[in-house]
Every structure is written in C-alpha cells, then in structure tokens.
Amino acid sequence: MKQLGITTTVPIEILLAAGYQPVDLNNLFISDPDPARLLNIAEKAGFPLNCCSWIKGIYGVCLDYGINDVLCVTSGDCSNTIMLMEVLKLRGLNVIPFAYPQQPQPQQMEYTLQALAEKLGTTLAAAEKVRTALAPVRTMAYQLDELTWKDGLVSGGENHLWLVSTSDFNRDYRKFQSDLQKLIAEYQKRQPYPSDFLRMAYIGVPSVYAGGLYRFVESHRARVVFNEVQRQFAMPEPGNSLAGQYSNYTYPYSIYDRLRDINTEIARRRIDGVIHYVQAFCHRGIGDIIFRDALKLPVLTMEGNDDFVLNSHNRTRIEAFLDMLRLKKLKADHIETYKEAGNED
Ligand code: SF4
Numbered sequence: 001m002k003q004l005g006i007t008t009t010v011p012i013e014i015l016l017a018a019g020y021q022p023v024d025l026n027n028l029f030i031s032d033p034d035p036a037r038l039l040n041i042a043e044k045a046g047f048p049l050n051c052c053s054w055i056k057g058i059y060g061v062c063l064d065y066g067i068n069d070v071l072c073v074t075s076g077d078c079s080n081t082i083m084l085m086e087v088l089k090l091r092g093l094n095v096i097p098f099a100y101p102q103q104p105q106p107q108q109m110e111y112t113l114q115a116l117a118e119k120l121g122t123t124l125a126a127a128e129k130v131r132t133a134l135a136p137v138r139t140m141a142y143q144l145d146e147l148t149w150k151d152g153l154v155s156g157g158e159n160h161l162w163l164v165s166t167s168d169f170n171r172d173y174r175k176f177q178s179d180l181q182k183l184i185a186e187y188q189k190r191q192p193y194p195s196d197f198l199r200m201a202y203i204g205v206p207s208v209y210a211g212g213l214y215r216f217v218e219s220h221r222a223r224v225v226f227n228e229v230q231r232q233f234a235m236p237e238p239g240n241s242l243a244g245q246y247s248n249y250t251y252p253y254s255i256y257d258r259l260r261d262i263n264t265e266i267a268r269r270r271i272d273g274v275i276h277y278v279q280a281f282c283h284r285g286i287g288d289i290i291f292r293d294a295l296k297l298p299v300l301t302m303e304g305n306d307d308f309v310l311n312s313h314n315r316t317r318i319e320a321f322l323d324m325l326r327l328k329k330l331k332a333d334h335i336e337t338y339k340e341a342g343n344e345d
Contacts, residue, residue: 005070007058007084008077009167009233010098011113011246013130015071016173018120024168028065029057030210038064039306045087052281053208053306055080062088069094076100076252079283096120100252110243124242131242134169137177141166141234143184149199149225149269152192156202156224157214163230164206198222198325199270203262203291204277205229205284208304216310217275220322226269228262255287259294266297273298273325275318280305298325 001021006012012022029038038060039053045063047056055078062070072085074097085095098116101108110124117124144162148154162180169176200217202224207213214224229251237248250258266274274297278285288301300321302314310318 003067003069004096005058005062005067006073006168007070007081008073009249009251010071010073011116011127011242012168013127013134013242014113014117014120014122014124016130017117017126018122020069020120021171022071022168023067023171024165025058025061025067025070026054026206027165027168027170028061029054030206030208032061035208035308036306050281052078052080052279054078054205054279055084059084059087062093063091067093069096071096071098073252074099075102100246104247104249104253104257106241106243106247109247110241113242113246127242131238131245134173135238137169137173137180138166138235138238140177140180140184142236144180144187145231145234145236147184147187152195152197153187153190155214155218156200156227157211157218158187159224160202160206160214160227160230161211163227163234166234193223194221196221198272198322198329200224201226201228201262201266201269201271201274201297202277203228203258203274205279205282207277207302208279208306208308209310210308212308212310213275213277213302216315216318217322220319222272222322222325224275226265226271228258228265231265232261255290259290262295266295271297272329273300273321275299275321276301278303298328 001019003023004015004020005023005025007025015022029035032038035057039056041060041063042056047059061067070088070093072081072095074082085097088095096119101112114124117127141163144154145159148159200222206229217224232249232251235245235249238245239248250261274295276288276291276299278288278301280303292299
C-alpha cells in the first residue's frame, strides 16, 4: 500500500478504501528515539522558534522518513497546517488538503467525505465497507477504555498510547487488533488499582511528554482515567454511517461541543481534578479561559514546548495540585461522614 501521511485524525476509512496506508505523522514524531533531531531539521529549514513543536515535528518527519504524500487538515485542526502544507509543496511533496465542514452536520459531512473519496479515487460505499471492517478494532478500543475507568486495570499511559494510535492503527489495523486483543486478555488478569487513587481527567492535545506525565501522576497515588482527545480519536460514538461517525467526533469543532462530551465523561468517570495540557504557541491554549470558566472541578493548566521530559517545575506543580485535591477530597469525606452520623451542619 502507498503511504499517505496525515497531520491529525482523518476519515481513514476513505484512505484505506482508496488503497493508501495512513501514517500519523505526529505519532512518528513523538515515538522517534530522538524527536529533538526532527525539530532541528525544521528549524534549520527556517521554521521559527516560536512555532508549535508538533508542526515542526511533522515537517521533520516528512523529510527524514521520506514521506512523499501528505493529507493536510486545513480546517478543524490547526491553522498552522495551511502554511506547513505550502512549505511541504515547496519541498516537492504531494499535498492533499482536507477540511472538516464548518459544522458537525451529517449532510455537510457526507458531501465532504464524498469529495475526499472522489479525490482519492474511491467511493463512499467502499469506505463504508472499511468502516464495517474496522468496527471490531474500534470496539476493542472502547473495551480498553472501560478497563481503564470502570475496572481500574489499565493505566492512564496505556490508555493514552492505544487510543492516540487509533488515528492510523499503527499503520496496520489487523495487527493492531490482534495485539490489542492479546493485551486486553492480559490486562483482565491484573489486580485493580487501589480505590484511594485520585481520578484525573486529561484534556487538550496529546502532550510532548508521552508516557512520562502519566507515570509521574501514578507515582503520586493518582491516575488518569479519561483522556479526552485520545478517546475522540477512537470514535466513541460511531453512529450509523461514516457521516454520522465523523459528525459525532468533537475535536474539530467548537470548544462548547467538546465541553458537552467532557462534562458527561467527568460525571460518569467520577473525576476529582482536570489536567489541561496546552502546547506552547498553540491557538488552542486560549480555550483554557473557557475550560476554567465552564468546568466545575479544579483545573491544572500545563504548557509544554520541546522539553520531552517533565522538568522539576512541572513536577512540583503536579505534586502541589494532587496534594490540594487529596485534601479537598478528605474534607468532603469528613463532611459526608459527619452528616451520616445525623449532624445537620
Ligand atoms: S498543538 Fe496546536 S499549534 Fe500545534 S499542531 Fe496542534 S493545533 Fe496546531
């Protein structure tokens, strides 16, 4: 299959139906043994220091890994992708723009998907068949998510890794499915996490710290049981058609659509506190104002740039946040016990 780089989650059913192998360039960047090397390639080419690391990483990956064809999402992800696309074109790559419709409306989505299918030389009917073929692996991803928040058997980092990888199913959905199936059987034999661990939500774009952030949180008797964007990548509400599935996908749309999903999951997963990750120089960071206003829980906003490990400043902030949440919880438990003992005030 011919590789087609993708700059974020796209309707991969259409790519697969057209005979392409989708390759998520973000995942290649962050899983590279030396991601700083890929940033250097972009900076040497002239990308400014104050440009988001994911954009520079994607550029570095395209050149270093020899990716020749890239599907660039120009609406519904990142405005920087438009200029990245122009630079990739200058370097001789074949770039294909793709824009999510302005509104997550099924009819508009259908037109958009139809146009993409025609551009790639396939049909929506063929892509619907791929959607059916992907249904079991997507169901497995939901199962993994439930093992995380309901059963306490899967770590926040494992949850992040598997869900974020559903954007391209690690370039081979059949292998992804068989690997995940085996792992789920293993996870089901584990002892659950202790019930006194704090339950955290992680919202915002995936961080440059990858697993390090999750491990650090767990080393302080807390764990992430909700990875917002990563879960969305797995298409948790598949609907009855591709148009329905991608209309239910919240990430490309208004922050208020995302908030509805976040608030539902916060209540369902009994979350104690929220980590909002923002990437330096990213327009999405402004959304922090809205999250802080709308979410009823304490929020820790963390900004990452090109430091791929948590620095001591961030570690201290996380520790202080978790201490505060623990005290808050302890106080709430005491009040509850006091009331249960028949005291009114
Ligand atoms: S983190 Fe923000 S600026 Fe960077 S690629 Fe993603 S949306 Fe764009």
